[in-house]
Amino acid sequence: MLVRNLALTGTLAIAALLLAACGGGGGGSAPPPDGTNTGSYTFTAIQPADTITVSNSGVSNPSEVVAVIDTGLDLDHDEFQGDNPVGQPIVASTTDSTGSASNDVSDESGHGTAVASLIAGKTLAYSGNAQLGIYDVSDDPDGDAAVSSIPQAMSDLVDNGDRVANLSYSFDAVLARQSYPTTSTEHQQIDTFVDSGAVLVSSAGNDSASYSEKVGSSWNVDWNEANTLVDQYLVVGALTDDQLASYSNFAGDNPLIQSRFLVTQDFHTVAIANDSPDAYGTAQGTSFAAPLVSAAMATILSKWDHFTPKQAAQRLLDTTEREFANYNAVGRDNYGDTSCGTSSNVDCGLYTYGQGRLDVEAALAPEGVLSVATAASVPDGDDPPAGSSVSTSGLILPAGLGDTAERIAIAASRVEVFDELGRNYTADLSGRVRSASDPTQGLGYRMSEFLATGLTGRAEHRDEATGTIQRVGVDAQGRVNLAALGTDTSARGMQLEAYHFGNGASAPDSSGMAGMAMISYAGNTPMANQIDSANGMSAQLPIAPRLSITSRYWQGEKRLSLDPNGTSNRISNAAVGLKAELVDGIDLTAGYARLEESAGFLGMSGMGGLSTQSGSDMGLLQLGINARLGGFSAFASYQTGRASASFERSLITRLDADVRQLALGASYGFDQGRKRIAFVASQPMHLSGGTARLKLAADRTPGGDVIYRHESIALSAADTPTNYEIGYRQRLGKKTLLGIHAMRMENAPNQTGGEVDHGAMAIMGYQF
Numbered sequence: 035m036l037v038r039n040l041a042l043t044g045t046l047a048i049a050a051l052l053l054a055a056c057g058g059g060g061g062g063s064a065p066p067p068d069g070t071n072t073g074s075y076t077f078t079a080i081q082p083a084d085t086i087t088v089s090n091s092g093v094s095n096p097s098e099v100v101a102v103i104d105t106g107l108d109l110d111h112d113e114f115q116g117d118n119p120v121g122q123p124i125v126a127s128t129t130d131s132t133g134s135a136s137n138d139v140s141d142e143s144g145h146g147t148a149v150a151s152l153i154a155g156k157t158l159a160y161s162g163n164a165q166l167g168i169y170d171v172s173d174d175p176d177g178d179a180a181v182s183s184i185p186q187a188m189s190d191l192v193d194n195g196d197r198v199a200n201l202s203y204s205f206d207a208v209l210a211r212q213s214y215p216t217t218s219t220e221h222q223q224i225d226t227f228v229d230s231g232a233v234l235v236s237s238a239g240n241d242s243a244s245y246s247e248k249v250g251s252s253w254n255v256d257w258n259e260a261n262t263l264v265d266q267y268l269v270v271g272a273l274t275d276d277q278l279a280s281y282s283n284f285a286g287d288n289p290l291i292q293s294r295f296l297v298t299q300d301f302h303t304v305a306i307a308n309d310s311p312d313a314y315g316t317a318q319g320t321s322f323a324a325p326l327v328s329a330a331m332a333t334i335l336s337k338w339d340h341f342t343p344k345q346a347a348q349r350l351l352d353t354t355e356r357e358f359a360n361y362n363a364v365g366r367d368n369y370g371d372t373s374c375g376t377s378s379n380v381d382c383g384l385y386t387y388g389q390g391r392l393d394v395e396a397a398l399a400p401e402g403v404l405s406v407a408t409a410a411s412v413p414d415g416d417d418p419p420a421g422s423s424v425s426t427s428g429l430i431l432p433a434g435l436g437d438t439a440e441r442i443a444i445a446a447s448r449v450e451v452f453d454e455l456g457r458n459y460t461a462d463l464s465g466r467v468r469s470a471s472d473p474t475q476g477l478g479y480r481m482s483e484f485l486a487t488g489l490t491g492r493a494e495h496r497d498e499a500t501g502t503i504q505r506v507g508v509d510a511q512g513r514v515n516l517a518a519l520g521t522d523t524s525a526r527g528m529q530l531e532a533y534h535f536g537n538g539a540s541a542p543d544s545s546g547m548a549g550m551a552m553i554s555y556a557g558n559t560p561m562a563n564q565i566d567s568a569n570g571m572s573a574q575l576p577i578a579p580r581l582s583i584t585s586r587y588w589q590g591e592k593r594l595s596l597d598p599n600g601t602s603n604r605i606s607n608a609a610v611g612l613k614a615e616l617v618d619g620i621d622l623t624a625g626y627a628r629l630e631e632s633a634g635f636l637g638m639s640g641m642g643g644l645s646t647q648s649g650s651d652m653g654l655l656q657l658g659i660n661a662r663l664g665g666f667s668a669f670a671s672y673q674t675g676r677a678s679a680s681f682e683r684s685l686i687t688r689l690d691a692d693v694r695q696l697a698l699g700a701s702y703g704f705d706q707g708r709k710r711i712a713f714v715a716s717q718p719m720h721l722s723g724g725t726a727r728l729k730l731a732a733d734r735t736p737g738g739d740v741i742y743r744h745e746s747i748a749l750s751a752a753d754t755p756t757n758y759e760i761g762y763r764q765r766l767g768k769k770t771l772l773g774i775h776a777m778r779m780e781n782a783p784n785q786t787g788g789e790v791d792h793g794a795m796a797i798m799g800y801q802f
Contacts, residue, residue: 096339097122098332099165100153101191101199102325103131103184104146105177106139106170108307111147113155115311119163124154126165127194131187132173132180139170143177146170147307148317149202152325153332155305160325160394164332167196171203179203182220185210189223192230197335197343199227200328201236202321208263212252228263233343235328237320238271238283238295245269245295246286253290264294268347270324271387272300276358278386282320285388287375295388296354298323330394337398338457340736349455353397354390359383402454404461406643407731407740408683414456420740422683424451427642428466429686435636435721439469441747442726446644446685450731450740458734463685466644477554477779477791484553484775485797496522507539515539529574536567536590541607543572543586550701553795554757554777555716557697561605561629561637561652565590570607580615584625601647603639604632611656623658627673635679635689636721643685650679650689665707668700673719691724691749710763717756724749753781771799 097120107114107125114124128139141147146168154164169190171183184205191199201207207224214221227234238245257264269291272282278297285295300323306313327350334346341349356369369383369390383390405413405421413421431439443464450458495504507516516539520531533542540556562568570588577583589606611625629652633639640646654675661668673695680688699714726747733741762774779791 095120095163095336097126097163097165098161098198098336098339099126099167099194099196100161100328100332101167101169101187101194101196102146102150102153103169103171103187103191103199103201103203104149105143105172105179106141106146107150107166107168108141108144108147108305109139110311111151111305111307111313112311113147113151113158113305114166116156118154118156118159118165122165124156124166126167128168129170129187129190129194131169131171131183131190133183133186134173138173139168141170141307142173142175144307145177145202145321148304148315149200149321149325151305152302152322153200153329158303158305159329161329161332161336163336164329167191167194169199181205181210185214185220185223188227188234192226192232197230197232198328198331198346199232199234200325201234202324203237204239206236206249206252207234208256208267209249209252211263212255224263225261228261228266231266231342231344233266233268233331233347234263235268235270235324235331237324238269240272240281240320241283242281243283244286245271245283246288246291248283249288249291253288257290264290265344266347267294268327268350269295269388270320270327270392271295271297272318272320272323273297273391274300274318276391279318279320282323284386285384287377287380287385289384292384292388294351296327296351296390296392297387298326298392327392330392330397333394334397340456340734340738345455349397350392351389353393353399355393355396356383356387356390358391359387400453400457400459404451404453404459406449406451406463406685408643408645408685410739412456412458412734412738412740413452414738415454416456421452422642422645424461424463424466424643427463427640427644428468429638429640429644429646430468430470432637433469435469435638436750436753438721438726438747438749439467441749442686442728443467445728445730445745445747448730449685450733452731452734456734456738458731463643476782477777477793480553481793481795484551484795505533505542509537509539513537516542518542527576530571531573532569532571533588534567534569535588536565541568541570541586541588543570550710550712550761550763552699552712552714552759552761553775554759554779555697555699555714561607561631561719562588562590565592565605567591568605574613582613583610584613584623585610601633603634604630605634606630609656619662621660623656623660625656627654627656627675628652629654629677631679636677636691636693636719638689640684640686645681645684646679646686647683648679648681650677652677652693654693665703666700667702668698670698672696677724685728685730686726687729687744688727689724689749692722693719694722695719708765712761712763713759714761715756715758717754720755721749755779755781757782766798773797773799 097118118124130137130139150166151158152160154161154166169187171187172179211221211224253264256262271284272279278284279300285292301318302322303314304317306315330350331346334349335341360368369381371382372379374380374382374385404424406424406427407413407421409420411417411420446463446467449461449463451461452458493506501522503520503522505516505518509515515537516535518531518533521529535541541562568588568590572586575583587608589604591602591604593602607627607629609625609627611623613621613623615621630649632649633647635646635650638646652675654673656673658671675693677691677693695718697716701710701712703710726749728745729742731740732743757779759775759777764772766772774796776794777792782791
């Protein structure tokens with residue numbers, strides 16, 4: 035028995051195994067193309083590119099070998115010399131499947147050379163990363179082949195480990211499988227192919243006939259078998275200028291055929307065999323539509339080698355384009371028009387084009403939600419918790435952390451993310467990392483807060499009978515910013531106080547300027563300005579003359595700006611220390627404080643793949659001195675320590691930062707206490723150094739493990755923030771108070787590039 039290759043004109047019917055021939059080609063010599071195919075091809079050719087051939091880890095993806103079951107190959111043609119884009123030989127292997135012992139794969143008819151050049155030719159390839167496995171099934175100048183040679187080739191390619199086969203011959207393997215006796219060699223060879231999981235891409239033929247009628251009920255019979263070949267089979271029809279080619283077979287009315295049938299363009303520049311090494315011509319037919327689908331298969335499998343061939347084939351079927359059919363002049367070509375088929379009730383689009391036109395770009399595009407990998411396994415539809423959606427991932431850093439945001443963004447500019455099929459894509463996540471100015475750190479905001487809190491008085495009541503003191507502060511808007519209940523130290527020798535503070539007020543146990551509030555420095559315990567309100571308590575216990583133990587604790591919350599669910603960042607501060615009165619009016623303090631954030635780091639907050647949800651902690655050594663001599667008072671305080679955090683489900687695995695805070699000031703009251711002048715200089719808590727460690731997905735294994743690359747980024751603020759302020763206070767009457775302040779903020783957290791923020795204000799307060 036003989037079968038014809040699909041470039042021959044005319045047909046040769048051999049029993050029930052053969053389909054019509056598939057069209058012809060033009061010969062002659064032409065210059066090689068400029069890297070893209072010519073003619074009436076309408077969709078963009080997939081050309082070799084880094085996104086297709088090289089993984090983010092820098093290792094070339096493995097090339098996919100496409101088995102070309104055809105008339106052989108002109109191995110001397112320029113199209114097959116050298117290597118493919120990832121440095122692999124274009125021709126991976128050659129096998130003579132004709133039964134000849136010579137292993138001769140020379141192309142006597144030229145058909146196989148033309149077909150192969152469209153898959154993996156040096157300049158004509160429609161795959162970015164393929165190799166050719168040549169399976170010669172014909173030694174005839176006309177391309178005729180023995181029917182038995184095709185099952186032989188299907189078995190041979192399995193032995194060689196190939197997973198995709200292109201068959202541009204008038205042969206339907208499903209029909210053949212059902213026609214051969216189950217005990218025959220040919221049936222067993224086709225079964226070997228089925229068992230391997232490989233996919234066969236076959237041309238539809240050029241009879242202008244229904245493919246469903248050609249194969250009859252053979253596909254339905256095969257589909258009912260446990261190891262069906264149908265779901266490893268693609269049939270390709272031809273389009274000319276977005277319409278079904280006049281010669282091309284079409285899907286027909288069998289739903290099973292329709293589900294595995296697709297179309298693509300038919301006219302291409304091809305390599306011409308047995309002429310000269312640089313001979314090119316044009317060819318047209320379903321023979322030259324099928325290799326485009328095979329090339330698309332190779333592109334998917336080379337990029338994502340965890341995909342099985344059946345999955346890759348299904349992806350091509352699931353992403354076909356159908357809109358083109360609605361532009362045709364013939365209304366019955368439209369999908370949704372149910373007036374086709376023998377019973378005139380079949381969808382005309384399915385009847386003519388099957389699933390539609392090959393759309394390689396859509397097949398390569400991500401499916402569903404893209405996720406950032408944060409665990410060992412690939413996040414996909416089977417294991418969504420292994421990652422977080424790209425769209426809900428982000429990191430906001432306070433501007434006071436300098437160029438930390440920029441450095442993390444640079445590292446995150448090339449990260450592999452995963453679609454719902456577990457396929458990895460190189461993404462730029464730098465836009466998900468940004469630095470934000472904290473309005474509470476700006477001078478304008480502080481001045482407005484001071485208007486509400488700075489000159490309002492606090493009511494204080496001492497109960498001599500119980501030795502307690504109650505303090506209440508109300509701002510200009512009527513909000514309680516301080517409520518405290520404690521003991522009278524002078525009466526009891528021990529101080530205990532429980533309190534609530536917020537709305538711009540400082541923690542009542544904070545050291546700092548005595549007798550006069552200042553705008554730029556309010557004596558905040560570190561991180562207190564990150565919260566809206568808090569509850570706390572403090573204690574001071576004498577243990578010797580002029581020596582006391584001090585302790586304090588407070589906890590508050592601040593809503594994370596990134597979290598759509600409204601999660602809050604809980605901040606707590608616990609401290610213990612010693613207070614020693616050196617001489618009357620001068621005391622020295624030393625202690626240790628531990629601060630914890632439940633979902634942040636130094637005011638940094640991240641969500642999703644850049645999560646900081648497991649929180650952080652900071653240890654601080656604190657030193658201070660306070661002096662009060664008549665109307666003069668002064669203070670100095672210094673804090674230094676280290677903040678650290680570890681995150682399991684985040685691209686950020688660990689953060690370590692060295693922090694400092696420094697302040698000193700003095701005030702002098704005169705005119706019997708009615709007037710006071712003060713000066714303060716401070717460096718708010720700032721980053722002095724540190725390291726961020728990141729794990730960034732670089733690739734995946736076929737087994738579903740994420741391959742990470744690890745980076746360590748040095749953290750440092752560009753400049754040290756520094757505040758200077760001079761203030762004047764004068765009581766004009768029993769209930770009237772005048773305040774004048776002048777301020778300068780250098781490298782403030784709300785400024786960039788070392789800019790200076792400065793201002794002055796005068797206000798008058800009246801107590802009703």
